[in-house]
Amino acid sequence: MSDICEETLGVGLLCEGQHDPGTPPAGLRRAPSGVDGLTTEHLIINMGPQHPSTHGVLRMIVEVDGEEIVAAEVSVGYLHRGIEKLAEHRRYDAVGTLMDRGDYVSGMMGELAFALAAEQLMDVEVPRKAHWLRSLASELNRLASHLVWYGTFGLDTGAMGQFLYAMREREALLDILEALSGQRMMFNYIRPGGVVADMPTGLAEKIRTFLSTFDMYLDEYDQLLGGNEIFQARVKGIGVIDRQMALAFGLTGANLRAAGVDFDIRKARPYAAYPELDFEVPLGSTGDAWDRYTVRMAEMRQSARMISQLIDGMPEGEHTAKVPRIIRPKAGEVYASVESSRGETGIHLLSDGTEHPYRMHYRGPSLYAAQALEEILPGHLIADVVMIIGSTDIMLGELDR
Amino acid sequence: MLPATADIERILAGIDGVQIAEEILGTVARVELAFVPDALGALKAAGYESLVDFDGTDTGEAIEITYRLRSYAADREVFVKATVAYGGTIESVWFDYPSALMPERETAELFGIHLAGHPNPKRLLTSDGVEPLLRKDVLIRTVEEVKAR
Numbered sequence: 006m007s008d009i010c011e012e013t014l015g016v017g018l019l020c021e022g023q024h025d026p027g028t029p030p031a032g033l034r035r036a037p038s039g040v041d042g043l044t045t046e047h048l049i050i051n052m053g054p055q056h057p058s059t060h061g062v063l064r065m066i067v068e069v070d071g072e073e074i075v076a077a078e079v080s081v082g083y084l085h086r087g088i089e090k091l092a093e094h095r096r097y098d099a100v101g102t103l104m105d106r107g108d109y110v111s112g113m114m115g116e117l118a119f120a121l122a123a124e125q126l127m128d129v130e131v132p133r134k135a136h137w138l139r140s141l142a143s144e145l146n147r148l149a150s151h152l153v154w155y156g157t158f159g160l161d162t163g164a165m166g167q168f169l170y171a172m173r174e175r176e177a178l179l180d181i182l183e184a185l186s187g188q189r190m191m192f193n194y195i196r197p198g199g200v201v202a203d204m205p206t207g208l209a210e211k212i213r214t215f216l217s218t219f220d221m222y223l224d225e226y227d228q229l230l231g232g233n234e235i236f237q238a239r240v241k242g243i244g245v246i247d248r249q250m251a252l253a254f255g256l257t258g259a260n261l262r263a264a265g266v267d268f269d270i271r272k273a274r275p276y277a278a279y280p281e282l283d284f285e286v287p288l289g290s291t292g293d294a295w296d297r298y299t300v301r302m303a304e305m306r307q308s309a310r311m312i313s314q315l316i317d318g319m320p321e322g323e324h325t326a327k328v329p330r331i332i333r334p335k336a337g338e339v340y341a342s343v344e345s346s347r348g349e350t351g352i353h354l355l356s357d358g359t360e361h362p363y364r365m366h367y368r369g370p371s372l373y374a375a376q377a378l379e380e381i382l383p384g385h386l387i388a389d390v391v392m393i394i395g396s397t398d399i400m401l402g403e404l405d406r
Numbered sequence: 407m408l409p410a411t412a413d414i415e416r417i418l419a420g421i422d423g424v425q426i427a428e429e430i431l432g433t434v435a436r437v438e439l440a441f442v443p444d445a446l447g448a449l450k451a452a453g454y455e456s457l458v459d460f461d462g463t464d465t466g467e468a469i470e471i472t473y474r475l476r477s478y479a480a481d482r483e484v485f486v487k488a489t490v491a492y493g494g495t496i497e498s499v500w501f502d503y504p505s506a507l508m509p510e511r512e513t514a515e516l517f518g519i520h521l522a523g524h525p526n527p528k529r530l531l532t533s534d535g536v537e538p539l540l541r542k543d544v545l546i547r548t549v550e551e552v553k554a555r
Contacts, residue, residue, distance in 0.1 A: 078526075079508075081508075081530060081531065082529075082530060082531035082532060082533075085531040085532060087539055087546070089516075089540060090539050090540055090546055091546070094546065094547075125430060126430075252455045252456040252478065253455070253456070253503070253504045253505065254504055254505045255456055255457055255458045255459075255503075255505030257458065266478060268478055273481065337430055338429070338430065338431050339430050339431055340431055340432065340474070340485075349458065351458075351459055351474075353459065353461055353472065353474075355463055363463075364463045364464070364540075366459075366461040366463075368458070368459045368461075372508055372509070373458075373505055373508075375508070376504075376505070376507050376508045380504070405531060406531075
């Protein structure tokens with residue numbers, strides 16, 4: 006703004022330091038809107054931590070000019086349980102219970118990340134069957150997690166019916182996961198050395214029955230939400246995270262791939278049975294909320310494809326290696342990453358040779374997606390906030406840990 | 407993923423006291439705390455465009471901080487490590503790597519260190535007055551409580 010005062014319609018003189026609706030205040034970005042020459046007082050509002058569309062306990066502090074966001078701050082920590090500290094007091098075979106409670110919608114991947122990290126320091130060879138069961142559990146869990154995202158993302162836009170359909174499919178998946186692990190969500194199935202139990206008799210058939218209709222239902226769901234013009238109008242073009250911003254904010258997973266970056270841990274750093282599976286990595290182009298939607302929908306199709314291959318090709322053999330009752334990995338420092346439903350879940354593990362981890366750092370992809378919100382929300386309307394949060398699929402359990 | 411040792415040696419050649427090694431962890435560059443912003447700036451300019459993780463460890467003598475950087479174009483990763491004294495100060499690298507904003511706040515509060523040059527150096531996860539939980543001298547159960555179990 007110039008250092009001279011300007012006469013503005015309806016307001017009188019606007020001088021340096023005052024808010025001019027035509028130009029953004031220093032440090033804040035504003036989208037061009039119907040500027041009518043009237044200055045408005047900025048309002049700071051809290052969204053959350055009990056807001057229904059914050060996917061848990063996320064709190065957003067947004068500064069608005071009318072309905073338009075000029076600045077946003079993400080406030081987290083409402084679900085902090087000290088998982089990293091607690092892990093220092095758990096034995097290696099019990100840390101999986103903590104990982105389940107991190108990203109509690111896709112616990113299998115958290116367990117797998119920790120198991121992969123611990124195994125790097127253990128003198129253990131994981132059987133091929135355990136690798137396949139781990140991939141099977143992960144992909145089933147990814148489907149269940151993406152269905153939660155699909156259902157709640159629809160709710161964010163005001164679509165109610167498709168949430169119930171998504172939950173119907175998810176229930177079937179949770180039944181399968183319960184048959185496999187004994188638990189619906191807090192699995193504790195993947196442990197250092199392998200998995201807890203082999204597939205029970207009849208489960209393969211149950212999964213095949215599920216898959217026989219899943220692709221058809223998924224097409225229906227895609228039509229129901231993605232084919233809806235109102236939904237398209239609301240998500241296309243909002244919350245754009247381009248390649249540069251995605252890399253700058255350390256985004257991973259579908260949020261990164263929606264920006265066109267071809268990086269999937271399952272392909273780039275293959276683990277478990279993924280090197281033996283045939284699947285594609287769906288990519289977006291512009292990185293808006295619509296691209297994130299299409300990438301996740303395509304990921305579900307790929308997961309179903311992988312599950313089919315995993316069931317058909319499940320090898321014979323042991324489901325776990327022989328692991329001592331009390332695991333004492335050698336001293337050392339390792340890092341293991343897996344592609345979880347939300348992006349790269351990483352475990353930075355330090356062992357001092359005792360039965361407890363010396364230090365375990367849990368890298369959750371949601372933390373990085375949440376802090377990118379501060380950058381992408383300004384310029385959008387309040388109604389877009391919940392859409393953008395929904396499109397990034399953040400999980401507060403792994404964000405706060 | 408390709409080993410990055412030779413690449414990192416070339417990039418960090420102008421910075422004093424850098425030690426580069428291939429470990430189980432991966433390619434690790436140990437840098438003096440004062441040179442961390444320079445080292446990360448050089449790595450950013452060389453294509454390590456994404457900071458994908460940042461955390462700390464209480465070694466019993468000091469806090470060891472670890473930056474994990476990734477170059478998507480070259481498919482390489484490097485861990486940059488530095489040591490900061492208890493209660494010491496680290497320079498924020500948010501300008502080069504905005505993804506460090508929240509992890510730096512978290513590490514600072516959980517290890518009891520200070521942030522310099524951070525635009526929003528508030529606590530991230532815990533409330534004011536909570537001890538730096540990830541320090542080894544902060545116990546989640548007292549010795550008496552453990553013995554009584």
